[in-house]
Amino acid sequence: MPYRAPVEEYQFLFEHVVGLPKVTETDRFAEATPDMTAAILTEAGRMCEDVLAPLQRAGDLHPAHLENGVVRTSPGYAEGYKAIAEGGWVSISASPEHGGMGLPMTVTTAVNEMMSAACLSLQLNPLMTQGQIEALDHHGSDAIKALYLPKLVSGEWAGTMNLTEPQAGSDVGALRSRAEPNGDGSYAITGQKIYISWGDNDFTENVCHLVLARLPDSAPGTKGISLFLVPKIIPNADGTLGARNSLHVVSLEHKMGLHGSPTAVMQYDGATGWLVGEPQGGMRAMFTMMNNARLGVGGQGIGAAEGAYQHALAYALERKQGRSPVADGTGTILDHADVRRMLLTMKADIFAARAIALSCAVAIDMQTAGQDPAWGARAALLTPIAKAFGTATGVAVAEMGVQVHGGMGFIEETGAAQYYRDVRVTAIYEGTNGIQAMDLVARKMMDRGAAAFALLDEIDTTAKAAQSALTDLAAPVADAARTLRETVQWLVAQDDLNDRFAGAEPFLRGFARVLGGHFHLTAALAEGGNGAHTKLARFYITRMLPEHIGLFAHARTGAADLYTLSADELSQ
Structure with missing residues (x-):
């Protein structure tokens, strides 16, 4: 394509x-x-x-x-x-x-x-x-760094992460894989892992698996989990390949999409592995990889959205169907108001999601560069938003891409449906978007909203800077930021976490909506209030930003009404 x-x-x-x-x-x-x-x-x-x-x-x-x-x-x-x-x-x-x-x-x-x-x-x-x-x-x-990192960095070897087991999905603490000391500093890893993306391939010399498992007599739950590096082929001290390890691919999943990516069921039968990090410190070490992956998965959603948008736009520019009252139009379905609405929505949300993800990356870079510790808090706050909103945007844009194609979108030969099928899992893996939202309203609000308020202060500054030149855009952004501030204040005042969780997903979407308005406004300011980014900002702020009102009302409702229907009543 x-x-x-x-x-x-x-x-x-x-x-x-x-x-x-x-x-x-x-x-x-x-x-x-x-x-x-x-x-x-x-x-x-x-x-x-x-x-x-x-x-x-x-x-x-x-x-x-x-x-x-x-x-x-x-x-x-x-x-x-x-x-x-x-x-x-x-x-x-x-x-x-x-x-x-x-x-x-x-x-x-x-x-x-x-x-x-x-x-x-x-x-x-x-x-x-x-x-x-x-x-x-x-x-x-x-020793592990010296042996493995040059090969991984060069791409000669590939890496995976092994968390999930048949009985342990998001509840990682329920895993049963075990690690027994071999007496020489290595461990024998035994267990089965599922949903392992790129669990094997035929184009790299080696595949190195990071595997969560339990040491003997370890604490129950997530506190007792350790992390091990388990290579497909055990390397010699000089980096050359030695003996085949005791692990294999049991099967590959038959999936809705991402057919080119083998998702494996992995079996470890006393496979040789080496401890990464401290004993029973596996979750801390694994979260380093997972947080990296969460930003990356958000980017996958945005990338798929961009591909779907370009595919839909190309079709709209060539497909002739019906007539539109637009003067001097293209003569294609691009002239139809509803097709324009879909394409502009796609483009505006891609910009918003992309800006959020890149802002998260900037915060990570500032933290890495040893700048103000507040950058670390900014990165932590933006990570679940970048992942969830990026992937939700991918799903929504890909779905609209099918709609732009009309009946041809339902025909596989056009390729429009593939974007939707491929991107759908991004809202699920590396922590479902619901889990990202729960993380945002709980763990990321343990600072009583300090990181969120600091970000809101910057949004207010941008809105004030745009007040004279772009009043019609600045005022709605400032109003939305004020509503977000009030919603954060409400959230941190709730002692019952379930009241936060009940509205977590709409809260995250509303937060992203406001951030999108801020970044669109920043872009309009940067080009002097006259250009393509300003036109797109006006569409987003006028038509899409108002969604935050309903989302934040939902977020502040609490949990009680979610439990009024009994299980029997839900089944009727």
């Missing part, structure tokens, strides 16, 4: 909306100049357009499959992965000490999104490896 990388849009966002210059002013990221960033985005965009995009349909039509215990990947995926690895796109933000580029996470986020738009199934592979690189860099022993 044709795809055009929106390189200029990323550059505009970097320079004028999300504040990348603050990052590049730090000593840590001083080398990430605008010229370097532009060159990287351009080269990555070319790779996505020329190499990855042609693989989108191939993965769907010719899924990965298991053949005599070996995973066979979709046609062209080996060559596509080679382009990713050799281009250094696996390790943009990895430490130069191990061969990475050492560039900001903001740049990685943009490149990952482009790869997701071009071929989501294949992009999931390097995303998993990126998370493992970060987890090992933070929690691995010096």
Whole structure:
């Protein structure tokens, strides 16, 4: 499917909306100049357009499959992965000490999104490896880092994360996989894991699994879980490959979408593994990888939305159907008001979700660069919003893309439905969007709303700056921020967490709506209130931002009415 990388849009966002210059002013990221960033985005965009995009349909039509215990990947995926690895796109933000580029996470986020738009199934592979690189860099022993990181950074080896078991999904503490000491510093890992994205492939030399398991006599629940690095092939001390480990792929899941990405059931039968982090500190170590992945998955949703939008726009520009009263129109369905409404909604929400994700990445970069600790709180606050809103946008935009195609959207040959089928799981994996919302109203509000209020202060500042030049846009954003502030105050005053949880999902969506208004307004200011971004901002702020009123009313309702119907009454 044709795809055009929106390189200029990323550059505009970097320079004028999300504040990348603050990052590049730090000593840590001083080398990430605008010229370097532009060159990287351009080269990555070319790779996505020329190499990855042609693989989108191939993965769907010719899924990965298991053949005599070996995973066979979709046609062209080996060559596509080679382009990713050799281009250094696996390790943009990895430490130069191990061969990475050492560039900001903001740049990685943009490149990952482009790869997701071009071929989501294949992009999931390097995303998993990126998370493992970060987890090992933070929690691995010096020996593990020296042996594994150069191979993961180069893309010669791939990484996965193994959390879920048949009886332990979101309740990770219910897992049963066990780890027995071997007496030589290694452990024997036994158990079964499910839903393992890219659990195996036929194009990397090795696949390294991060596996959660229990040591003997460990504490119950999540507190007793440890993390282990379990390679498919045990490496020798010099990094060459040694013996095959005692693990295998039992089966591959038959999925709604992402057919090119093998989702494996993994069996470990006394497989040799090494402890990562402290004993019974597995969740802390794994969350390093999961938080990385949550931002990345948000980017997957945005990327899929961009792909679906471009696909729908191309169809609308060529499809002739009916007549519209618009003078000097295109003569295609693009002239119809409802088609315009859908396309503008798609474009406006992609901008909002993209800006939220990149702002989260900027906060991570500022934290990494050792700046004010408040940046860490900002990153923590924005992570669940970036993940949930990014993926919800992907699902909604892909669904609208099918609608723009009309009856042809329901026909698989057009490719419109694939975007929806592929992106749907992003709202589920790496913590469902409901879990992200619960995290936002509970753990992320343990500061009594301090991080949220600091962000709201910035929104107020932007609205005041736009008050004279863009009054019609600034006033609604300021009003929405005031309602969000009142809703945060209500939330932190609730001692019963269930009252927070009952409205958590609409609260997160409302928060994202307000952030979207802020970023659209910032973009309009940056171009002087006259240009394409201003026109899009006016559409978003006038037509979409008002949704926050109903969302925040829902968020402040509490939980009581959710339980008035009994189980029997629900079944009637």
